[in-house]
Amino acid sequence: MQRLRPEQSVFHEGDPAKRVFMVTHGALKLYTLLADGRRQITGFMFPGDFLGVSVDQEYAFTVEALEETELWWFSRDAFDRFIAEHPQVERELYRLAAHELAEAQRQMVLLGRKAAAERLASFFLSLLERAERASGLPERTFDLPMSRIDIADYLGLTKETVSRMLAHLRSRGLIRLQAQDRVEVLDRDGLRSMAQGESVGLA
Incomplete structure:
Protein backbone atom coordinates (compact mmCIF):
# COMPACT_ATOMS: atom_id res chain seq x y z
CA MET A 1 0.00 0.00 0.00
CA GLN A 2 1.11 3.55 -0.73
CA ARG A 3 -0.04 6.52 1.34
CA LEU A 4 0.06 10.05 -0.03
CA ARG A 5 -0.17 13.48 1.53
CA PRO A 6 -2.05 16.31 -0.23
CA GLU A 7 -0.09 17.55 -3.29
CA GLN A 8 2.19 14.49 -3.26
CA SER A 9 2.59 12.87 -6.69
CA VAL A 10 2.00 9.21 -7.54
CA PHE A 11 3.97 9.53 -10.79
CA HIS A 12 4.83 12.20 -13.35
CA GLU A 13 4.13 12.53 -17.04
CA GLY A 14 6.87 10.70 -18.95
CA ASP A 15 7.88 8.40 -16.08
CA PRO A 16 8.32 4.70 -17.04
CA ALA A 17 4.96 2.95 -16.66
CA LYS A 18 6.08 0.16 -14.34
CA ARG A 19 3.14 0.00 -11.92
CA VAL A 20 -0.66 -0.12 -11.91
CA PHE A 21 -2.51 1.51 -9.01
CA MET A 22 -5.96 1.23 -7.49
CA VAL A 23 -7.36 4.04 -5.34
CA THR A 24 -8.71 2.73 -2.03
CA HIS A 25 -9.16 6.01 -0.15
CA GLY A 26 -9.01 9.71 -0.94
CA ALA A 27 -8.94 11.55 -4.26
CA LEU A 28 -6.41 12.42 -6.98
CA LYS A 29 -6.13 14.77 -9.94
CA LEU A 30 -4.65 13.96 -13.35
CA TYR A 31 -3.02 16.72 -15.36
CA THR A 32 -0.73 17.43 -18.26
CA LEU A 33 1.37 20.48 -19.05
CA LEU A 34 0.68 22.25 -22.33
CA ALA A 35 3.43 23.54 -24.60
CA ASP A 36 3.04 27.08 -23.22
CA GLY A 37 3.44 25.86 -19.63
CA ARG A 38 -0.23 25.99 -18.69
CA ARG A 39 -1.72 23.09 -16.76
CA GLN A 40 -4.75 21.18 -18.04
CA ILE A 41 -6.44 18.91 -15.53
CA THR A 42 -7.86 15.96 -17.46
CA GLY A 43 -9.72 14.17 -14.70
CA PHE A 44 -10.11 13.19 -11.07
CA MET A 45 -9.80 9.75 -9.49
CA PHE A 46 -11.67 8.32 -6.52
CA PRO A 47 -11.84 4.99 -4.60
CA GLY A 48 -12.24 2.06 -6.97
CA ASP A 49 -10.48 3.74 -9.88
CA PHE A 50 -7.36 2.27 -11.53
CA LEU A 51 -4.30 4.25 -12.63
CA GLY A 52 -1.58 3.29 -15.07
CA VAL A 53 -3.54 0.67 -17.03
CA SER A 54 -2.03 1.37 -20.43
CA VAL A 55 -0.14 -0.26 -23.29
CA ASP A 56 2.25 2.71 -23.40
CA GLN A 57 5.70 2.46 -21.86
CA GLU A 58 5.42 5.90 -20.23
CA TYR A 59 2.71 7.55 -18.15
CA ALA A 60 0.82 10.09 -20.23
CA PHE A 61 -0.02 12.42 -17.33
CA THR A 62 0.95 13.43 -13.80
CA VAL A 63 -1.15 12.22 -10.87
CA GLU A 64 -1.25 14.17 -7.60
CA ALA A 65 -3.18 13.65 -4.36
CA LEU A 66 -5.91 16.14 -3.50
CA GLU A 67 -6.14 14.92 0.09
CA GLU A 68 -4.84 12.10 2.26
CA THR A 69 -4.97 9.17 -0.16
CA GLU A 70 -4.21 5.45 -0.11
CA LEU A 71 -3.37 3.27 -3.11
CA TRP A 72 -2.75 -0.39 -3.73
CA TRP A 73 -0.11 -0.95 -6.40
CA PHE A 74 1.02 -3.86 -8.56
CA SER A 75 3.91 -4.29 -10.97
CA ARG A 76 2.76 -4.31 -14.59
CA ASP A 77 3.82 -7.97 -14.96
CA ALA A 78 1.99 -9.05 -11.81
CA PHE A 79 -1.10 -7.12 -12.86
CA ASP A 80 -1.07 -8.72 -16.33
CA ARG A 81 -0.82 -12.19 -14.75
CA PHE A 82 -3.66 -11.39 -12.36
CA ILE A 83 -5.89 -10.25 -15.23
CA ALA A 84 -5.11 -13.41 -17.21
CA GLU A 85 -6.15 -15.52 -14.23
CA HIS A 86 -9.30 -13.51 -13.42
CA PRO A 87 -11.30 -12.78 -16.60
CA GLN A 88 -14.07 -11.15 -14.57
CA VAL A 89 -11.61 -8.41 -13.58
CA GLU A 90 -10.72 -7.92 -17.24
CA ARG A 91 -14.43 -7.42 -18.01
CA GLU A 92 -14.70 -4.87 -15.22
CA LEU A 93 -11.67 -2.99 -16.55
CA TYR A 94 -13.25 -2.98 -20.01
CA ARG A 95 -16.39 -1.48 -18.50
CA LEU A 96 -14.35 1.17 -16.69
CA ALA A 97 -12.42 1.97 -19.89
CA ALA A 98 -15.68 2.43 -21.77
CA HIS A 99 -16.91 4.74 -19.02
CA GLU A 100 -13.67 6.77 -19.14
CA LEU A 101 -14.04 7.14 -22.91
CA ALA A 102 -17.58 8.42 -22.46
CA GLU A 103 -16.33 10.86 -19.80
CA ALA A 104 -13.61 12.09 -22.16
CA GLN A 105 -16.20 12.69 -24.87
CA ARG A 106 -18.41 14.60 -22.45
CA GLN A 107 -15.39 16.66 -21.40
CA MET A 108 -14.79 17.65 -25.02
CA VAL A 109 -18.37 18.88 -25.32
CA LEU A 110 -18.07 20.60 -21.96
CA LEU A 111 -15.03 22.61 -22.99
CA GLY A 112 -16.04 23.22 -26.57
CA ARG A 113 -19.71 24.09 -26.40
CA LYS A 114 -20.95 24.97 -22.94
CA ALA A 115 -21.07 28.31 -21.15
Whole structure:
Protein backbone atom coordinates (compact mmCIF):
# COMPACT_ATOMS: atom_id res chain seq x y z
CA MET A 1 0.00 0.00 0.00
CA GLN A 2 1.11 3.55 -0.73
CA ARG A 3 -0.04 6.52 1.34
CA LEU A 4 0.06 10.05 -0.03
CA ARG A 5 -0.17 13.48 1.53
CA PRO A 6 -2.05 16.31 -0.23
CA GLU A 7 -0.09 17.55 -3.29
CA GLN A 8 2.19 14.49 -3.26
CA SER A 9 2.59 12.87 -6.69
CA VAL A 10 2.00 9.21 -7.54
CA PHE A 11 3.97 9.53 -10.79
CA HIS A 12 4.83 12.20 -13.35
CA GLU A 13 4.13 12.53 -17.04
CA GLY A 14 6.87 10.70 -18.95
CA ASP A 15 7.88 8.40 -16.08
CA PRO A 16 8.32 4.70 -17.04
CA ALA A 17 4.96 2.95 -16.66
CA LYS A 18 6.08 0.16 -14.34
CA ARG A 19 3.14 0.00 -11.92
CA VAL A 20 -0.66 -0.12 -11.91
CA PHE A 21 -2.51 1.51 -9.01
CA MET A 22 -5.96 1.23 -7.49
CA VAL A 23 -7.36 4.04 -5.34
CA THR A 24 -8.71 2.73 -2.03
CA HIS A 25 -9.16 6.01 -0.15
CA GLY A 26 -9.01 9.71 -0.94
CA ALA A 27 -8.94 11.55 -4.26
CA LEU A 28 -6.41 12.42 -6.98
CA LYS A 29 -6.13 14.77 -9.94
CA LEU A 30 -4.65 13.96 -13.35
CA TYR A 31 -3.02 16.72 -15.36
CA THR A 32 -0.73 17.43 -18.26
CA LEU A 33 1.37 20.48 -19.05
CA LEU A 34 0.68 22.25 -22.33
CA ALA A 35 3.43 23.54 -24.60
CA ASP A 36 3.04 27.08 -23.22
CA GLY A 37 3.44 25.86 -19.63
CA ARG A 38 -0.23 25.99 -18.69
CA ARG A 39 -1.72 23.09 -16.76
CA GLN A 40 -4.75 21.18 -18.04
CA ILE A 41 -6.44 18.91 -15.53
CA THR A 42 -7.86 15.96 -17.46
CA GLY A 43 -9.72 14.17 -14.70
CA PHE A 44 -10.11 13.19 -11.07
CA MET A 45 -9.80 9.75 -9.49
CA PHE A 46 -11.67 8.32 -6.52
CA PRO A 47 -11.84 4.99 -4.60
CA GLY A 48 -12.24 2.06 -6.97
CA ASP A 49 -10.48 3.74 -9.88
CA PHE A 50 -7.36 2.27 -11.53
CA LEU A 51 -4.30 4.25 -12.63
CA GLY A 52 -1.58 3.29 -15.07
CA VAL A 53 -3.54 0.67 -17.03
CA SER A 54 -2.03 1.37 -20.43
CA VAL A 55 -0.14 -0.26 -23.29
CA ASP A 56 2.25 2.71 -23.40
CA GLN A 57 5.70 2.46 -21.86
CA GLU A 58 5.42 5.90 -20.23
CA TYR A 59 2.71 7.55 -18.15
CA ALA A 60 0.82 10.09 -20.23
CA PHE A 61 -0.02 12.42 -17.33
CA THR A 62 0.95 13.43 -13.80
CA VAL A 63 -1.15 12.22 -10.87
CA GLU A 64 -1.25 14.17 -7.60
CA ALA A 65 -3.18 13.65 -4.36
CA LEU A 66 -5.91 16.14 -3.50
CA GLU A 67 -6.14 14.92 0.09
CA GLU A 68 -4.84 12.10 2.26
CA THR A 69 -4.97 9.17 -0.16
CA GLU A 70 -4.21 5.45 -0.11
CA LEU A 71 -3.37 3.27 -3.11
CA TRP A 72 -2.75 -0.39 -3.73
CA TRP A 73 -0.11 -0.95 -6.40
CA PHE A 74 1.02 -3.86 -8.56
CA SER A 75 3.91 -4.29 -10.97
CA ARG A 76 2.76 -4.31 -14.59
CA ASP A 77 3.82 -7.97 -14.96
CA ALA A 78 1.99 -9.05 -11.81
CA PHE A 79 -1.10 -7.12 -12.86
CA ASP A 80 -1.07 -8.72 -16.33
CA ARG A 81 -0.82 -12.19 -14.75
CA PHE A 82 -3.66 -11.39 -12.36
CA ILE A 83 -5.89 -10.25 -15.23
CA ALA A 84 -5.11 -13.41 -17.21
CA GLU A 85 -6.15 -15.52 -14.23
CA HIS A 86 -9.30 -13.51 -13.42
CA PRO A 87 -11.30 -12.78 -16.60
CA GLN A 88 -14.07 -11.15 -14.57
CA VAL A 89 -11.61 -8.41 -13.58
CA GLU A 90 -10.72 -7.92 -17.24
CA ARG A 91 -14.43 -7.42 -18.01
CA GLU A 92 -14.70 -4.87 -15.22
CA LEU A 93 -11.67 -2.99 -16.55
CA TYR A 94 -13.25 -2.98 -20.01
CA ARG A 95 -16.39 -1.48 -18.50
CA LEU A 96 -14.35 1.17 -16.69
CA ALA A 97 -12.42 1.97 -19.89
CA ALA A 98 -15.68 2.43 -21.77
CA HIS A 99 -16.91 4.74 -19.02
CA GLU A 100 -13.67 6.77 -19.14
CA LEU A 101 -14.04 7.14 -22.91
CA ALA A 102 -17.58 8.42 -22.46
CA GLU A 103 -16.33 10.86 -19.80
CA ALA A 104 -13.61 12.09 -22.16
CA GLN A 105 -16.20 12.69 -24.87
CA ARG A 106 -18.41 14.60 -22.45
CA GLN A 107 -15.39 16.66 -21.40
CA MET A 108 -14.79 17.65 -25.02
CA VAL A 109 -18.37 18.88 -25.32
CA LEU A 110 -18.07 20.60 -21.96
CA LEU A 111 -15.03 22.61 -22.99
CA GLY A 112 -16.04 23.22 -26.57
CA ARG A 113 -19.71 24.09 -26.40
CA LYS A 114 -20.95 24.97 -22.94
CA ALA A 115 -21.07 28.31 -21.15
CA ALA A 116 -19.40 28.69 -17.76
CA ALA A 117 -22.49 28.04 -15.61
CA GLU A 118 -23.36 25.02 -17.75
CA ARG A 119 -19.84 23.61 -17.28
CA LEU A 120 -19.97 23.90 -13.50
CA ALA A 121 -23.49 22.46 -13.31
CA SER A 122 -22.43 19.52 -15.50
CA PHE A 123 -19.38 18.91 -13.33
CA PHE A 124 -21.45 18.92 -10.13
CA LEU A 125 -23.96 16.50 -11.63
CA SER A 126 -21.15 14.12 -12.60
CA LEU A 127 -19.80 14.19 -9.02
CA LEU A 128 -23.27 13.56 -7.61
CA GLU A 129 -23.82 10.63 -9.98
CA ARG A 130 -20.42 9.23 -9.03
CA ALA A 131 -21.34 9.42 -5.34
CA GLU A 132 -24.52 7.49 -6.14
CA ARG A 133 -22.62 4.79 -8.03
CA ALA A 134 -20.28 4.40 -5.06
CA SER A 135 -23.06 4.12 -2.47
CA GLY A 136 -25.69 2.41 -4.62
CA LEU A 137 -28.24 4.84 -3.17
CA PRO A 138 -29.84 8.17 -4.18
CA GLU A 139 -27.69 11.02 -2.89
CA ARG A 140 -28.17 14.74 -2.31
CA THR A 141 -24.59 15.58 -1.33
CA PHE A 142 -21.10 14.98 -2.68
CA ASP A 143 -17.53 15.75 -1.67
CA LEU A 144 -15.57 18.49 -3.44
CA PRO A 145 -11.93 17.72 -2.51
CA MET A 146 -10.43 19.74 -5.36
CA SER A 147 -9.60 23.46 -5.04
CA ARG A 148 -11.33 26.19 -7.01
CA ILE A 149 -8.17 26.48 -9.12
CA ASP A 150 -8.31 22.74 -9.86
CA ILE A 151 -11.93 23.05 -10.94
CA ALA A 152 -11.00 26.01 -13.15
CA ASP A 153 -8.16 24.09 -14.81
CA TYR A 154 -10.50 21.15 -15.44
CA LEU A 155 -13.34 23.23 -16.87
CA GLY A 156 -11.19 25.64 -18.88
CA LEU A 157 -12.21 28.65 -16.77
CA THR A 158 -10.51 31.07 -14.39
CA LYS A 159 -10.68 30.74 -10.61
CA GLU A 160 -12.68 33.96 -10.46
CA THR A 161 -15.22 32.63 -12.95
CA VAL A 162 -15.62 29.41 -10.98
CA SER A 163 -16.30 31.41 -7.80
CA ARG A 164 -18.79 33.61 -9.65
CA MET A 165 -20.61 30.63 -11.17
CA LEU A 166 -20.67 28.90 -7.79
CA ALA A 167 -22.36 31.97 -6.31
CA HIS A 168 -24.75 31.97 -9.28
CA LEU A 169 -25.82 28.34 -8.68
CA ARG A 170 -26.31 29.11 -5.01
CA SER A 171 -28.37 32.23 -5.70
CA ARG A 172 -30.61 30.21 -8.03
CA GLY A 173 -31.31 27.80 -5.17
CA LEU A 174 -29.74 24.87 -7.01
CA ILE A 175 -27.02 24.01 -4.49
CA ARG A 176 -25.87 24.76 -0.97
CA LEU A 177 -22.35 24.56 0.42
CA GLN A 178 -22.39 22.52 3.62
CA ALA A 179 -18.64 23.23 3.82
CA GLN A 180 -15.93 24.36 1.41
CA ASP A 181 -15.51 20.74 0.33
CA ARG A 182 -19.10 19.47 0.64
CA VAL A 183 -22.00 20.36 -1.69
CA GLU A 184 -25.71 19.68 -1.24
CA VAL A 185 -27.89 19.63 -4.35
CA LEU A 186 -31.18 21.35 -3.55
CA ASP A 187 -32.75 21.19 -7.02
CA ARG A 188 -31.45 18.36 -9.16
CA ASP A 189 -33.84 19.00 -12.05
CA GLY A 190 -32.89 22.67 -12.05
CA LEU A 191 -29.20 21.81 -12.00
CA ARG A 192 -29.71 19.44 -14.93
CA SER A 193 -31.59 22.12 -16.84
CA MET A 194 -28.71 24.52 -16.18
CA ALA A 195 -26.20 21.91 -17.38
CA GLN A 196 -28.18 21.41 -20.59
CA GLY A 197 -28.46 25.14 -21.28
CA GLU A 198 -32.20 25.17 -20.65
CA SER A 199 -31.99 27.75 -17.86
CA VAL A 200 -31.03 31.36 -18.27
CA GLY A 201 -27.54 31.48 -16.83
CA LEU A 202 -24.34 33.46 -17.01
CA ALA A 203 -21.79 33.03 -19.81
